[in-house]
Amino acid sequence: MKKLKVSIPGREYEILTDGGILDRAGEMVRKTVRGGRIALVTDENVMPLYGDRVRGALEKAGFSVRPVVIPAGETSKSMAMLERLYDEFMSFELTRADAVLALGGGVVGDLAGFAAATILRGVDFIQVPTTLLAQVDSSVGGKVAIDLKAGKNLAGAFYQPRLVLIDTDCLHTLPPRELSGGMAEVIKYGAIRDAALFRRLEEAEIREGLPAGTEEIVCRCCDIKREIVERDERDTGERMVLNFGHTLAHAYESAYNFEKYTHGEAVAAGMCRIALLGEELGITEPGTAKRLRALVRKWGLPDAIECTPEQYGRALRLDKKGEGGSIRLVALKAPGEAVLYQIKKEALLELLSREVRE
Ligand SMILES: NC(=O)c1ccc[n+]([C@@H]2O[C@H](COP(=O)([O-])OP(=O)(O)OC[C@H]3O[C@@H](n4cnc5c(N)ncnc54)[C@H](O)[C@@H]3O)[C@@H](O)[C@H]2O)c1
Numbered sequence: 188m189k190k191l192k193v194s195i196p197g198r199e200y201e202i203l204t205d206g207g208i209l210d211r212a213g214e215m216v217r218k219t220v221r222g223g224r225i226a227l228v229t230d231e232n233v234m235p236l237y238g239d240r241v242r243g244a245l246e247k248a249g250f251s252v253r254p255v256v257i258p259a260g261e262t263s264k265s266m267a268m269l270e271r272l273y274d275e276f277m278s279f280e281l282t283r284a285d286a287v288l289a290l291g292g293g294v295v296g297d298l299a300g301f302a303a304a305t306i307l308r309g310v311d312f313i314q315v316p317t318t319l320l321a322q323v324d325s326s327v328g329g330k331v332a333i334d335l336k337a338g339k340n341l342a343g344a345f346y347q348p349r350l351v352l353i354d355t356d357c358l359h360t361l362p363p364r365e366l367s368g369g370m371a372e373v374i375k376y377g378a379i380r381d382a383a384l385f386r387r388l389e390e391a392e393i394r395e396g397l398p399a400g401t402e403e404i405v406c407r408c409c410d411i412k413r414e415i416v417e418r419d420e421r422d423t424g425e426r427m428v429l430n431f432g433h434t435l436a437h438a439y440e441s442a443y444n445f446e447k448y449t450h451g452e453a454v455a456a457g458m459c460r461i462a463l464l465g466e467e468l469g470i471t472e473p474g475t476a477k478r479l480r481a482l483v484r485k486w487g488l489p490d491a492i493e494c495t496p497e498q499y500g501r502a503l504r505l506d507k508k509g510e511g512g513s514i515r516l517v518a519l520k521a522p523g524e525a526v527l528y529q530i531k532k533e534a535l536l537e538l539l540s541r542e543v544r545e
């Protein structure tokens with residue numbers, strides 16, 4: 188079992204990674220939760236695959252468990268689903284000694300985490316991520332949120348989990364498209380912080396949608412995120428590099444109603460567009476965009492998505508890295524090194540509206 192410790196003063200927690208760890212969820216959770224009840228939030232695809240196993244493990248450790256099963260997909264990150272969770276938690280008579288456990292992908296984690304952060308002004312929260320994307324990214328670092336009509340992730344909190352349990356065996360049931368989506372965030376980690384990881388992904392053989400040494404790669408991504416979040420939990424500076432490609436990704440996701448592209452696909456295209464733009468601005472080492480494009484294509488991800496200037500403009504206005512008329516653009520210096528670049532939103536929009544030259 189691999190163990191990482193996230194050290195945020197007063198809210199330290201462990202990330203435990205192991206194949207088959209789901210069956211030991213009860214004993215692990217028992218060490219962190221005082222109370223006797225666990226609201227197990229999951230989705231309709233994950234429940235039949237892993238719900239009973241996790242429920243059984245928790246019950247064996249003496250917990251009373253209430254499964255709350257939501258529809259799969261981004262539309263569940265909504266105010267209506269949040270209200271449903273509150274109702275379920277209250278009818279289960281959850282108290283502050285009890286906990287909410289998210290079993291699923293980033294949608295389940297973001298929604299359940301926000302519900303845990305706000306019900307009774309905060310109850311303990313445990314992440315058990317079952318998608319690659321959630322294992323390498325969304326289960327760590329405490330960003331929890333729902334989407335509003337106005338856009339993506341607009342109501343949320345920074346609310347760290349008390350424990351993260353990563354069972355890499357869950358990846359065996361993940362559809363190929365979801366594996367690719369997770370790989371987009373893995374590529375992001377290489378691109379922003381780890382040139383060796385970036386090269387390793389370039390050279391890796393793909394077996395069943397994954398690179399060799401997946402568990403090690405999952406842990407490396409969590410460790411990169413851990414280090415960044417420990418230094419800037421509240422996203423005021425350094426943490427923004429984790430948002431590489433995301434301003435555009437959020438534009439692409441909402442331009443197609445969150446239906447056509449997964450988050451990971453949108454991130455892949457967003458990163459490629461920003462790498463090209465970085466080269467145009469003279470920030471990014473020439474050739475970087477080409478390498479990034481080859482890498483996302485290798486993992487079956489799109490390197491570009493059509494979007495109108497209006498849709499880009501809207502995303503720039505809503506982006507949390509914006510301040511007045513300016514925004515912090517996350518660009519690459521070279522593969523492995525991200526920089527923040529302050530730019531006027533109008534100037535960025537003008538650059539994005541130009542035809543792409545490869
Ligand atoms: N909080 C953060 O830091 C953060 C980081 C990255 C992404 N996100 C958010 O995460 C969301 C995307 O997460 P996602 O890609 O995990 O999507 P998701 O949660 O929608 O899961 C993708 C699909 O896989 C299914 N699934 C999950 N685990 C499975 C398994 N083991 N086997 C078979 N099917 C399985 C789900 O039911 C769903 O249909 C987006 O809303 C994004 O904004 C948040």
Ligand SMILES: O=C(O)C(=O)C[C@@H](O)[C@H](O)[C@H](O)COP(=O)(O)O
Nearest residue numbers: 324328330339340426429430433507
């Ligand atoms: O943890 C972070 O910080 C990230 O930016 C990780 C992103 O991969 C993730 O998609 C996050 O939800 C984006 O958040 P937002 O602040 O742009 O809403």
Ligand SMILES: [Zn+2]
Nearest residue numbers: 372433450454
């Ligand atoms: Zn993301």
